Amino acid sequence: SCPLSSRCCAPSSTAPAMNCRAEVLEVSVEGRQVEEAMLAVLHTILLHRSTGKFHYKKEGTYSIGTVGTQDVDCDFIDFAYVRVSSEELDRALRKAVGEFKDALRGSGSDGMGQISLEFYQKKKSRWPFSDECIPWELWTIKVNVVNLANEQERQICREKVGEKLCEKIINIVEVMNRHEYLPKMPTQSEVDNVFDTSLKDVQPYLYKISYQITDSLGTSVTTTMRRLIKDTLAL
Amino acid sequence: MDTDLSSQDRKDLDKFIKFFALKTVQVIVQARLGEKICTRSSSSPTGSDWFNLAIKDIPEVTHEAKKALAGQLPAVGRSMCVEISLKTSEGDSMELEIWCLEMNEKCDKEIKVSYTVYNRLSLLLKSLLAITRVTPAYRLSRKQGHEYVILYRIYFGEVQLSGLGEGFQTVRVGTVGTPVGTITLSCAYRINLAFMSTRAGEDNGAVYPSVEDSQEVCTTSFSTSPPSQLSSSRLSYQPAALGVGSADMGYPVLFAGGLNAAHPHQLIGPGKEGGVPPVPSQPAHGTQADQERMCTPLDGVHYSAATPSSSEDTETVSNSSEGKCGSPHDLLETIFIRKVGAFVNKPINQVTMANLDIPFAMFAPKNVELEDNDPMVNPPESPETESPLQGSLHSEGSSGSSTGNTHDDFVMIDFKPAFSKDDILPMDLGTFYREFQNPPQLSSLSIDIGAQSMAEDLDSLPEKLAVHEKNVKEFDAFVETLQ
Numbered sequence: 001s002c003p004l005s006s007r008c009c010a011p012s013s014t015a016p017a018m019n020c021r022a023e024v025l026e027v028s029v030e031g032r033q034v035e036e037a038m039l040a041v042l043h044t045i046l047l048h049r050s051t052g053k054f055h056y057k058k059e060g061t062y063s064i065g066t067v068g069t070q071d072v073d074c075d076f077i078d079f080a081y082v083r084v085s086s087e088e089l090d091r092a093l094r095k096a097v098g099e100f101k102d103a104l105r106g107s108g109s110d111g112m113g114q115i116s117l118e119f120y121q122k123k124k125s126r127w128p129f130s131d132e133c134i135p136w137e138l139w140t141i142k143v144n145v146v147n148l149a150n151e152q153e154r155q156i157c158r159e160k161v162g163e164k165l166c167e168k169i170i171n172i173v174e175v176m177n178r179h180e181y182l183p184k185m186p187t188q189s190e191v192d193n194v195f196d197t198s199l200k201d202v203q204p205y206l207y208k209i210s211y212q213i214t215d216s217l218g219t220s221v222t223t224t225m226r227r228l229i230k231d232t233l234a235l
Numbered sequence: 236m237d238t239d240l241s242s243q244d245r246k247d248l249d250k251f252i253k254f255f256a257l258k259t260v261q262v263i264v265q266a267r268l269g270e271k272i273c274t275r276s277s278s279s280p281t282g283s284d285w286f287n288l289a290i291k292d293i294p295e296v297t298h299e300a301k302k303a304l305a306g307q308l309p310a311v312g313r314s315m316c317v318e319i320s321l322k323t324s325e326g327d328s329m330e331l332e333i334w335c336l337e338m339n340e341k342c343d344k345e346i347k348v349s350y351t352v353y354n355r356l357s358l359l360l361k362s363l364l365a366i367t368r369v370t371p372a373y374r375l376s377r378k379q380g381h382e383y384v385i386l387y388r389i390y391f392g393e394v395q396l397s398g399l400g401e402g403f404q405t406v407r408v409g410t411v412g413t414p415v416g417t418i419t420l421s422c423a424y425r426i427n428l429a430f431m432s433t434r435a436g437e438d439n440g441a442v443y444p445s446v447e448d449s450q451e452v453c454t455t456s457f458s459t460s461p462p463s464q465l466s467s468s469r470l471s472y473q474p475a476a477l478g479v480g481s482a483d484m485g486y487p488v489l490f491a492g493g494l495n496a497a498h499p500h501q502l503i504g505p506g507k508e509g510g511v512p513p514v515p516s517q518p519a520h521g522t523q524a525d526q527e528r529m530c531t532p533l534d535g536v537h538y539s540a541a542t543p544s545s546s547e548d549t550e551t552v553s554n555s556s557e558g559k560c561g562s563p564h565d566l567l568e569t570i571f572i573r574k575v576g577a578f579v580n581k582p583i584n585q586v587t588m589a590n591l592d593i594p595f596a597m598f599a600p601k602n603v604e605l606e607d608n609d610p611m612v613n614p615p616e617s618p619e620t621e622s623p624l625q626g627s628l629h630s631e632g633s634s635g636s637s638t639g640n641t642h643d644d645f646v647m648i649d650f651k652p653a654f655s656k657d658d659i660l661p662m663d664l665g666t667f668y669r670e671f672q673n674p675p676q677l678s679s680l681s682i683d684i685g686a687q688s689m690a691e692d693l694d695s696l697p698e699k700l701a702v703h704e705k706n707v708k709e710f711d712a713f714v715e716t717l718q
Binding site for chain 2: 044047048051052053055063064065066067068069070071073078080081082084085086165166169170172173174176177179185200201202
């Protein structure tokens with residue numbers, strides 16, 4: 001039920017860590033536009049937060065692989081975006097977004113929800129304590145699903161949502177350009193605490209995706225992995 | 236100012252800035268080619284991919300960029316600019332965007348050149364990739380082709396924004412501080428897309444800013460797509476599809492040269508006043524077509540009718556099939572036959588490049604059947620005595636020519652039969668009516684076969700007569716049983 005995380009780890013501290021910057025984006029879309037809109041935003045963020053694969057050499061230096069990119073055209077939105085050329089990454093995001101979309105459609109939802117992309121670092125703790133996940137950047141995308149009555153409205157929505165997404169991309173790029181805190185480049189032994197090294201062609205920073213659906217009563221039904229693990233581990 | 240920077244660092248920094256400038260130009264120009272870009276990730280470093288990004292180098296573009304830079308680097312007061320403009324087939328042009336790579340005086344002495352600056356330049360290139368897709372010129376460039384093309388021009392020196400019209404907007408892509416100054420990348424883009432009609436005797440040159448003929452300024456203007464690329468992108472549509480969608484049917488479907496236009500319902504009205512902004516087509520068709528991804532070749536081509544204008548004699552097809560990355564030309568390979576009657580197959584690719592008003596038609600792919608070989612266009616000589624059956628198959632007035640392709644010589648007009656739904660399905664009423672009037676010839680009635688069989692018949696007559704003579708008695712007996 002819970003969406004994807006790049007690596008399983010114990011719940012991070014409940015409050016965002018001191019250096020975690022948080023950005024919130026809001027979009028109103030039609031039901032069939034949810035997936036593409038979410039993918040566009042998530043892929044744009046991850047484009048900026050992925051590097052080529054690191055290859056460490058004996059002297060402690062490393063070389064970096066090459067990141068390819070490709071254009072994606074949306075079918076339901078007048079919009080196109082660039083994503084990293086990595087089928088694994090695309091699949092992972094599509095899975096998470098698909099689950100979010102299904103949850104949004106589910107009963108008890110009035111079409112409002114949010115999907116979060118969190119970048120974190122792992123901090124090793126000694127046994128018996130499990131590793132800590134310290135977020136350093138949190139992106140929240142609030143989604144409001146609208147229902148449209150006729151084809152003309154849908155056509156307008158295609159264009160309007162396209163324009164809105166253009167604005168969001170510019171917002172994202174603005175944040176990226178601030179060159180604020182980024183984890184230090186890790187040594188070979190530390191690389192898995194900073195990057196997701198499980199993909200074969202690119203290396204995004206460690207990230208996890210979670211979502212919340214606002215049910216019709218206005219309370220949020222949380223499905224973050226954090227909560228689940230906390231409950232099951234009952235630490 | 237440079238005393239703190241080691242000579243090695245200085246050398247590295249200069250190299251980074253130089254290649255960053257070249258890559259910036261590549262990204263911008265490639266984003267305006269009208270095609271989807273796709274490059275592959277590689278886990279092993281190749282050593283030639285600057286900034287760890289797979290950005291192809293189009294040689295012509297690199298050449299022009301180097302020419303503009305002329306060995307210099309962006310510095311204070313000396314910016315590298317890439318101007319993107321639109322030029323219609325009638326010769327009107329309009330500046331759409333100016334991308335500026337500038338350097339200001341704000342230095343960051345503490346920053347590490349070989350590491351931090353390099354990585355931030357890489358990040359800035361990624362931002363550039365993202366931003367080049369969100370300015371209005373991107374969508375215009377994806378639809379370029381017959382009606383207009385997108386051009387680029389690189390110059391070095393002072394930024395000139397006057398050609399962008401009033402109220403242009405600016406978007407900042409990003410900045411990177413270095414020990415010698417801060418690199419800034421931004422884009423100023425036109426928002427007033429109302430077309431300046433310069434046909435009526437206005438200053439044709441008004442659109443372009445006056446460029447000083449100084450050494451630093453490169454005033455070359457040329458097409459974004461070099462001719463070879465242009466032809467492949469314009470002509471990489473399925474010729475077969477045209478047969479289904481257009482020529483002999485006379486629908487004014489618009490041809491978007493950018494093959495992968497994902498939004499065929501937004502079309503550019505040809506030569507309209509203020510016609511550059513997209514013209515929405517009938518929504519009932521448009522959205523439906525948009526939703527289909529490319530599947531089989533038969534399904535994979537979508538077209539939509541433009542709002543016909545009075546002088547519509549251009550013929551275009553827009554294709555919403557996205558295709559996989561790197562293979563927009565797959566559709567070329569598919570040629571299929573459509574059955575139009577029980578014994579008649581109509582090869583779809585009978586529409587030839589020569590019939591269509593496409594530039595660079597000579598670069599058309601070779602697998603399109605030439606007019607000369609097509610029996611439908613050039614029928615064999617008809618015999619002097621026409622069989623009555625043959626005569627009835629031809630519409631009145633087209634004596635001798637046994638084909639249904641008279642339409643090929645005519646201007647396409649919009650044909651809307653009464654009570655027909657105006658969507659472009661292959662067999663709607665208009666299509667049916669037209670085909671019914673000019674059906675292709677039955678294969679069994681083709682001249683060659685007819686002539687042959689008649690000859691055979693004549694030869695075999697004596698034998699048949701002889702056989703019948705022998706059986707005369709049987710025939711008589713049979714006749715008697717009938718009485």
